Amino acid sequence: MPDPISCDRHGSNTGTYVCRHVAAAKRDGPVDGFDAFIDEEGNWQAMCGACGDTMIGFKGDDEARDAFAGEVGRLICLDCFREAAAINGVEIP
Ligand SMILES: [Zn+2]
Numbered sequence: 001m002p003d004p005i006s007c008d009r010h011g012s013n014t015g016t017y018v019c020r021h022v023a024a025a026k027r028d029g030p031v032d033g034f035d036a037f038i039d040e041e042g043n044w045q046a047m048c049g050a051c052g053d054t055m056i057g058f059k060g061d062d063e064a065r066d067a068f069a070g071e072v073g074r075l076i077c078l079d080c081f082r083e084a085a086a087i088n089g090v091e092i093p
């Protein structure tokens, strides 16, 4: 399991990894092509379609991919993740 993170609104909670567009969904509304999934380590992740396409475009180039992920990636708590998913019409169990 991932280390808990400290959320301003939800306290100590499970961390999830999203692109900054998904992180901004509460303010900016739904993103195009919202995609939520559980990664190999059992963590929730979500990305907008544009970021997902960019990540796929880096295939084989881990360095470029990691740099991009570092730039657009945001760590948010699981409850914030659920809220962002709900805004995008997806229910997270
Ligand atoms: Zn994005």
Ligand SMILES: [Zn+2]
Binding pocket: 007, 008, 009, 010, 011, 013, 076, 077, 078, 079, 080, 081
């Ligand atoms: Zn939170």
